[in-house]
Amino acid sequence: MASTEIxxxxxxxxxxxxxxxxxxxxxxxxxxxxxxxxxxxxxxxxLLSTFFFSPFLVPPPVRVIKAAIPMILSGEIFRDVMISxxxxxxxxxxxxxxxxxxxxxxGRITILHDLVDPIVELLRYLSPTAMIPxxxxxxxxxxxxxxxLIFWGTFFIMLVNTTAGVLRTPIAxxxxxxxxxxxQLEIFAYxxxxxxxxxxxxxxxVAMASAFMSIIPAEILAADSGIGYLLQNSSMLLQTDRIFVxxxxxxxxxxxxxxxxxxxxDLTLTRFMVPN
Numbered sequence: 001m002a003s004t005e006i007x008x009x010x011x012x013x014x015x016x017x018x019x020x021x022x023x024x025x026x027x028x029x030x031x032x033x034x035x036x037x038x039x040x041x042x043x044x045x046x047l048l049s050t051f052f053f054s055p056f057l058v059p060p061p062v063r064v065i066k067a068a069i070p071m072i073l074s075g076e077i078f079r080d081v082m083i084s085x086x087x088x089x090x091x092x093x094x095x096x097x098x099x100x101x102x103x104x105x106x107g108r109i110t111i112l113h114d115l116v117d118p119i120v121e122l123l124r125y126l127s128p129t130a131m132i133p134x135x136x137x138x139x140x141x142x143x144x145x146x147x148x149l150i151f152w153g154t155f156f157i158m159l160v161n162t163t164a165g166v167l168r169t170p171i172a173x174x175x176x177x178x179x180x181x182x183x184q185l186e187i188f189a190y191x192x193x194x195x196x197x198x199x200x201x202x203x204x205x206v207a208m209a210s211a212f213m214s215i216i217p218a219e220i221l222a223a224d225s226g227i228g229y230l231l232q233n234s235s236m237l238l239q240t241d242r243i244f245v246x247x248x249x250x251x252x253x254x255x256x257x258x259x260x261x262x263x264x265x266d267l268t269l270t271r272f273m274v275p276n
Contacts, residue, residue, distance in 0.1 A: 059241045067241035084215055084226040091150025092211040096204060099158030107166025124156035128214035132221055146218045153214035154207040161203025165196030201265055205258060212254045
C-alpha cells in the first residue's frame with residue numbers, strides 16, 4: 001500500500017504542474033497569441049524585403065527601426081502622432097455621438113427611417129477622400145476640414161450599425177415587457193439598448209479604422225503636420241524607410257486604440273450590464 005502511494009506521488013506532482021501550466025496559458029492566451037502573431041508578421045516582412053523585393057522598395061524591419069530612432073529622440077514622431085490623434089479623436093467622437101443619436105431615432109420611428117434611409121444609402125458611398133475638395137472649399141485647409149473628413153468617415157458606419165441594432169430588437173421581448181407593465185422608456189432602456197449594443201460596438205470598431213484611414217489623405221493633401229504630412233514629405237524625398245516608419249506608426253496607433261476601445265467596452269459592460 002505504501003509503495004503504491006509513493007509511486008503515485010510523482011504522477012500527482014506532474015498533474016498539478018500541468019494544471020498550473022494550463023491555467024497560466026488560459027489566462028495569458030490572448031497576449032501570447034498576439035505576440036506570436038506580431039513575430040510572424042515581422043518575420044514575413046523580413047523575408048519579403050530580403051528575397052522578393054528590393055530593400056529600397058520594402059525596407060527590412062531593422063532598417064525601419066534605425067530610421068525611427070532619431071525621429072523618436074528628436075520628438076518629431078511624437079508631435080505628428082499627437083496632432084493626428086487629436087484630429088482622429090475629435091472627428092470620431094463627433095461622428096459617433098451624432099450617428100448614435102440619429103440611429104436610435106431612425107430605428108424607433110419607422111416612417112422617418114423609410115424616408116431618410118435612401119438619402120443615407122446615397123451619401124454613404126462617398127468616401128472621405130472624395131470629399132476632400134469639398135472640405136477644402138467649405139472649411140479651408142485648417143483643422144475643421146480634417147475634423148469634417150473624419151466625421152464623414154465615421155458617421156455613416158455608426159449610423160447604419162446603430163439603426164440596424166435598434167431595428168433588430170426582438171419584438172417578442174418588447175411585447176413581453178409590455179405585458180409585464182413596462183413603460184416605453186423602460187423598454188428602450190432595458191430591451192432596445194442591450195439588443196443594439198453589439199451592433200454599436202462593431203460599428204465603433206469599424207468606424208475607428210475608417211477614422212484613421214480618413215486622416216491620412218486629409219493630412220497628405222491639406223496639412224503641414226501629422227502622420228499624413230510625414231508620409232507625403234518622405235515620399236517627395238524618396239525616403240522609403242521614413243515612409244515605413246509612418247505606416248508602422250499609424251498601424252500601431254490604430255491597433256492600440258482598438259484594444260483600448262475593447263477594454264473600455266468590456267469594463268463598461270461588466271459594470272453596468274451584468275447583474276450582480
